[in-house]
């Protein structure tokens with residue numbers, strides 16, 4: 175099959191890690207007889223430098239016309255250190271999510287046996303953890319009405335959710351649970367918040383359409399505890415925007431390997447796939463950045479395109495690289511391979527497994 | 529000196545653990561020549577049973593006329609399992625906080641060397657952790673306007689904060705930092721929320737009055753990560769209601785010993801001191817509940833009454849009980865002492881240290 179992939183490598187280490195993901199996808203194309211047509215476009219600081227706009231219209235058009243968007247990272251210190259900057263790289267990402275209607279952020283959290291020693295948690299706590307977090311991305315308090323009284327004495331933020339907003343992401347999460355261990359945990363604060371009660375009511379209603387999935391509920395403060403006490407109890411977690419931000423970032427560190435964490439943002443149309451790490455300016459151009467998160471983002475993309483055995487092939491290659499210790503210095507400082515060497519190994523292993 | 533203490537032992541294991549705290553305070557009275565006059569009053573399920581009201585007016589009056597309130601726990605399964613119950617034990621606690629103007633919840637989190645093996649985190653991560661979390665307790669989204677549209681399709685919650693609400697708790701937190709390691713971390717989400725920006729602006733302004741305290745800022749999602757990656761970096765944490773709920777519950781499990789966690793709720797007048805554990809109905813009357821959180825709540829009370837060496841004496845006795853393994857079964861199932869035996873040891877050690 176043929177797929178058009180929009181390639182938004184972005185800033186910092188974005189281009190060099192994305193290049194390794196492309197190598198992996200090219201190997202997949204060879205072995206499984208697909209064609210991936212990659213088209214590059216600008217986003218972030220590099221787009222501001224070239225056009226003055228962190229998300230040029232051309233880029234939006236390209237994404238909309240593609241089957242998927244492979245994203246690198248954005249951000250540059252020259253904008254972080256300039257509070258007066260009116261145009262910021264990050265605006266490109268927010269506008270892109272909005273333009274593409276990406277209302278659902280998906281973050282897998284997995285404890286790789288080979289990396290378990292890197293976790294701040296004890297081995298017996300983290301072992302077996304394999305979570306998929308579904309976070310609502312375009313509603314809630316982050317996008318509510320903001321207000322500051324004229325005298326500057328009182329500030330307010332509004333949080334609201336509609337049944338329609340909850341319904342569309344709930345279906346995605348239930349379907350994911352059906353493809354996994356058939357358990358869905360809704361994280362909310364329904365004992366206090368009206369929006370949480372609407373989430374609980376709506377999700378309980380939708381659960382009737384998925385009677386093979388076990389649904390349970392957890393208050394967000396308790397979820398923050400359970401994520402540390404017993405993370406392997408979770409399968410799919412569904413939650414609203416703010417709670418998802420906190421819980422998914424908390425979960426991201428328990429695996430002990432941020433350099434391996436991929437994410438997807440999906441919605442009504444094309445999906446976008448990206449590592450959760452940022453543009454890491456200090457490492458740019460040094461060939462030391464860990465490409466595995468970008469490579470695993472490509473695997474998430476394949477799964478989203480319904481290419482499941484192809485996604486498995488990439489994930490197996492990543493497991494193999496961990497097993498053999500063919501990894502960058504963030505994982506094993508004593509024996510560090512370069513970004514390109516890790517990428518080459520993954521592509522080779524896809525072409526010639528064992 | 530003479531102090532009037534309102535004793536609200538409450539439900540479940542509340543009375544039996546509070547009794548051990550009283551033993552410790554009686555020993556303190558003997559050694560340091562104070563008088564603690566304890567007056568009992570009803571709150572929670574036992575108050576509903578006796579009067580129909582989870583917080584009788586007598587109880588409020590007693591608390592207001594006292595120097596401090598020593599609180600046990602509330603809650604009974606017969607109310608939890610009856611969703612139609614109009615009167616609930618928990619209402620007693622919320623109303624009491626409101627009646628006494630308790631706008632600041634204080635939660636210490638400490639890694640006791642003797643218990644560090646019980647933590648889900650690795651020893652080298654948790655070692656040295658000693659945090660005091662200041663959570664705003666009467667504002668923010670938990671107390672905002674709640675709304676559900678007539679057709680049930682849209683729910684909303686309002687979050688608001690005033691400079692006055694932020695200022696009064698900020699001063700308490702800065703003063704605590706001055707008495708500790710002189711570092712204050714404000715946890716907010718100022719890159720997104722208007723209320724957070726008001727917190728940051730107000731706290732930055734107040735910091736000028738405490739130039740011996742180092743102030744820094746952390747977004748709540750990052751704070752949830754840092755609490756796991758490097759908890760010993762924190763001294764005093766200051767934050768709003770919802771973020772404080774999540775972060776303090778997350779922090780409560782990293783020490784590995786919930787049975788030792790005390791808390792204080794303070795405000796404009798009398799302070800209230802209580803263990804964070806609940807009424808634990810399954811253990812009620814079995815003489816197995818861990819009294820150390822209640823005993824450490826009494827120590828927090830003494831510190832609040834400016835009796836610092838007296839508070840130290842209780843805390844030293846608790847450390848000694850851990851060192852000698854004179855603890856309940858939740859800490860060491862292989863060698864479990866009873867609630868009363870632990871209480872007796874603490875009181876004895878206060879009277880005859882070493």
Ligand SMILES: [Mg+2]
Pocket residue numbers: 419420423749750
């Ligand atoms: Mg975040």
Ligand SMILES: [Mg+2]
Pocket residue numbers: 395396773774777
């Ligand atoms: Mg809580």
